[in-house]
Amino acid sequence: MTSKAMSLSYLQGKNGIFSWIFSLDHKRIALLYLYSILTFFITGATLGVLMRLELLNPGKDLMEAQTYNQVFTMHGVIMIFLFIIPSIPAIFGNFFLPIMLGTDDVSFPRLNLLSWWIYIIGAIMALSTLLWGDGPADTGWTFYAPYSVKTGTNVTMSVLAAFVLGFATILTGLNFIVTIHRLRTPGMTFLKMPLFAWALYATSWIQLLATPIIGITLLMITAERVFGVGLFDPSIGGDPILYQHLFWIYSHPAVYIMALPAFGIISEILPTFANRTIFGYKAIAFSSLAIAFVGYFVWGHHMFTAGMSGTARIIFSVMTFLVAIPTSVKVFNWVATLYKGSINVQPPLLYALAFIFQFMIGGLTGVVLGALAADIHLHDTHFVVGHFHYVMFGGTGFALFGALHYWYPKMWGRMYNKLVANIAFVFLFIGFNMLYFPMLVLGLMGMPRRYYDYLPEFHVPNMISTYGSWILATGLLLMFGNLIAGAWRKREPIGRNYWKTGITLEWQTLSPPPVSNFDRMPVLPKNGPYDYDNKPEIEE
Amino acid sequence: MALGGFNLDLFVSPVLPHSLKHLNIMSNQKDLKTEGKKAPEVHISSYKDHFNTLLALLLLTFITVAISVFGANLRSLSVFTALLIATVKVIVVAYYFMHLKYDKKLYTWLLIIVVILFVSFTVLTSIEYLNR
Amino acid sequence: MGMWLFLFTEILLFGGLFIVYMVYRSLNPEAFLMASFELNVWMGTTNTVVLLVSSMTIAMSITAIQKGNRKLSIQLMVLTLVAAVIFMVVKYFEWSAKIEHGLFPGQAVYDNLPPGESLFFFLYFFMTGLHVFHIIIGSVVIGFAIHRTAKGRTTKEKYTLTENAGLLWHLVDLIWIYLFPLFYLIH
Numbered sequence: 001m002t003s004k005a006m007s008l009s010y011l012q013g014k015n016g017i018f019s020w021i022f023s024l025d026h027k028r029i030a031l032l033y034l035y036s037i038l039t040f041f042i043t044g045a046t047l048g049v050l051m052r053l054e055l056l057n058p059g060k061d062l063m064e065a066q067t068y069n070q071v072f073t074m075h076g077v078i079m080i081f082l083f084i085i086p087s088i089p090a091i092f093g094n095f096f097l098p099i100m101l102g103t104d105d106v107s108f109p110r111l112n113l114l115s116w117w118i119y120i121i122g123a124i125m126a127l128s129t130l131l132w133g134d135g136p137a138d139t140g141w142t143f144y145a146p147y148s149v150k151t152g153t154n155v156t157m158s159v160l161a162a163f164v165l166g167f168a169t170i171l172t173g174l175n176f177i178v179t180i181h182r183l184r185t186p187g188m189t190f191l192k193m194p195l196f197a198w199a200l201y202a203t204s205w206i207q208l209l210a211t212p213i214i215g216i217t218l219l220m221i222t223a224e225r226v227f228g229v230g231l232f233d234p235s236i237g238g239d240p241i242l243y244q245h246l247f248w249i250y251s252h253p254a255v256y257i258m259a260l261p262a263f264g265i266i267s268e269i270l271p272t273f274a275n276r277t278i279f280g281y282k283a284i285a286f287s288s289l290a291i292a293f294v295g296y297f298v299w300g301h302h303m304f305t306a307g308m309s310g311t312a313r314i315i316f317s318v319m320t321f322l323v324a325i326p327t328s329v330k331v332f333n334w335v336a337t338l339y340k341g342s343i344n345v346q347p348p349l350l351y352a353l354a355f356i357f358q359f360m361i362g363g364l365t366g367v368v369l370g371a372l373a374a375d376i377h378l379h380d381t382h383f384v385v386g387h388f389h390y391v392m393f394g395g396t397g398f399a400l401f402g403a404l405h406y407w408y409p410k411m412w413g414r415m416y417n418k419l420v421a422n423i424a425f426v427f428l429f430i431g432f433n434m435l436y437f438p439m440l441v442l443g444l445m446g447m448p449r450r451y452y453d454y455l456p457e458f459h460v461p462n463m464i465s466t467y468g469s470w471i472l473a474t475g476l477l478l479m480f481g482n483l484i485a486g487a488w489r490k491r492e493p494i495g496r497n498y499w500k501t502g503i504t505l506e507w508q509t510l511s512p513p514p515v516s517n518f519d520r521m522p523v524l525p526k527n528g529p530y531d532y533d534n535k536p537e538i539e540e
Numbered sequence: 541m542a543l544g545g546f547n548l549d550l551f552v553s554p555v556l557p558h559s560l561k562h563l564n565i566m567s568n569q570k571d572l573k574t575e576g577k578k579a580p581e582v583h584i585s586s587y588k589d590h591f592n593t594l595l596a597l598l599l600l601t602f603i604t605v606a607i608s609v610f611g612a613n614l615r616s617l618s619v620f621t622a623l624l625i626a627t628v629k630v631i632v633v634a635y636y637f638m639h640l641k642y643d644k645k646l647y648t649w650l651l652i653i654v655v656i657l658f659v660s661f662t663v664l665t666s667i668e669y670l671n672r
Numbered sequence: 673m674g675m676w677l678f679l680f681t682e683i684l685l686f687g688g689l690f691i692v693y694m695v696y697r698s699l700n701p702e703a704f705l706m707a708s709f710e711l712n713v714w715m716g717t718t719n720t721v722v723l724l725v726s727s728m729t730i731a732m733s734i735t736a737i738q739k740g741n742r743k744l745s746i747q748l749m750v751l752t753l754v755a756a757v758i759f760m761v762v763k764y765f766e767w768s769a770k771i772e773h774g775l776f777p778g779q780a781v782y783d784n785l786p787p788g789e790s791l792f793f794f795l796y797f798f799m800t801g802l803h804v805f806h807i808i809i810g811s812v813v814i815g816f817a818i819h820r821t822a823k824g825r826t827t828k829e830k831y832t833l834t835e836n837a838g839l840l841w842h843l844v845d846l847i848w849i850y851l852f853p854l855f856y857l858i859h
Contacts, residue, residue, distance in 0.1 A: 208680060622853035
């Protein structure tokens, strides 16, 4: 093979849609995921903007109450199952895990492609509910029995869609676990893996083990609807709270599927822009495993007002406080990483800093909700809505944006306009906080969630929130527009280590990478993945 | 569903279009830990081993049924005993038929962790119900 | 390793159903007992024995291929499939008997069952049905393993598919080992 052919980037080579949608190359599959996931994100975000329009003023503004129920259900289903859960692992995990491990693909490339196809099928199923019958489900994304069994809307299809999507998640998790165990380059022990890989490892175990539970639960709901049987019907000896148990046994670990990869992204961005090694590598690595583990035992905190026994509530509350500890370990380590670093302020760093600020708010409000006495008043209010948007959007969402800006030059060999990126960031940051902070206030004032109308005393914060959504939407348009426009910006060719201070293995290969990931044997730094004292010299 | 998933990879050893072989380093197809050493000795269970395992399992089954059919007054204790014997059978199947005894210890540990996880779900849920 | 990871997901999948069973049995102990009398212990025991034997035959088929004995490996896998068929025939008789008695969800007798008993039967059909589904899938995988061995693509050195088929089959056996006492042996 000539060296020119060896360096053929994964974007070149075979062309045409079939070479993409049937590709076994993890990088192409990652981009397939990227484009589909971002499309669904825009869809879900549009639904969110519509909700905020309805909530701008009390009373009916745009839609009936029933429609509002369907809108927030779709918003949740799309954002959670089609966007957040796959996002970072499927896009950046697929693209960068093999490269960071110094190998040429995942363990099961065919399974990887199949995962994407299953994802698309599930997505089509979920979106199809908009088009027929009584319309999309109106139960909330949580599909609580007994209403989910009785309502005439398209619950069965939604639930089956989630079931199918679960398979995609499981297969991705399986693939990553085997890849991490089997394919690390010689010399890379577990404790020499980048922290993003550790994050993906912990996430993959949750994906693998938690998802089947919701699979079977949703199958039970389907069976109930199809056979007219009440598995969760008290009149025949059943218990609706059992549904909630089973649902949350998955759905709580699911939020760690959302959070852990984002933590991994931050652990990658900060050393690069502080030009020094990460503080407390082992602590961060093991805290990922600890969060995954303890996160399995806290699910009851979603059910404090459902009717569980007092003993159980106390246990779940204590476990919830415990799970906050490893997360705070990470936050301290990240801040310590920045201390006395040589800080290079670039767009990815801005998103990482916003992440730390916003995730802190989200995490701390979570601890508030974990306190039994407080939760009695705050459950099902907008405080909860504010909390989870701070962690999922202000946290994972911003981490995703940061990753896009961080790895953009590597993935496409081009660069976006940094000034526009910074302006977009300002819109996003201000818009985000204006949109969600008032919700924390509204919740404390007593405004319930999932209501399309509210009392006049809640008007002002709701207005601020809606205006914030417009600023946020502007920021999103600016940001995505800028990233897309980067495709047409012709500047000088992008070198291997665009930020100059990247140290993980992806910064040693070409931008964009060749099909087989490396054109030269990757060189491991001597003392670990962030060994800035012994940074290998990489010539272009 | 899952059938298509893992089947696709079991068929043909995935021959990738490219591998790092062209860089004169190991292809990702081989297990890195065993590269350079001789192929490890694979333990082969004998036909007799398997037959004896079956006998043990049949004996345990017989005991379970006997207790249930003839020990009708044990009630709740019989559930516990039945589950206990079932668990022993499962361990026997996993250890011998599924070859865990001779595989890497990692697999046994992973299985134990998964089982502990599931048991803790059961226990936590039971605690909730029993304390109402 | 991939196969073991997949088996873990199956443990959790059926595990969810076992949790439902456990909760409802503790809430409706008498009803579960009454309902279980409908089940035939001897048919259940036969099926248990059949599956245990089939686990042995598939394990032996791996021994056979490890020793290079392709023909014996195929024969043992075929025996495993025969056992699968026997299991499903017995199951068919069990199910049709119940359906004849109107006990399937949606039928008249089922709808009028006392509380708790209907839960038992729903779980019975759901869990054994899901189990049979996995028997079918397991059989298909064994079928592929037979095909590959016959074509000579499975060899003494490389028999991953047979191994994986075996693991999947053992899982099917394991699930039944728990299903059997929980449904048939409540006395």
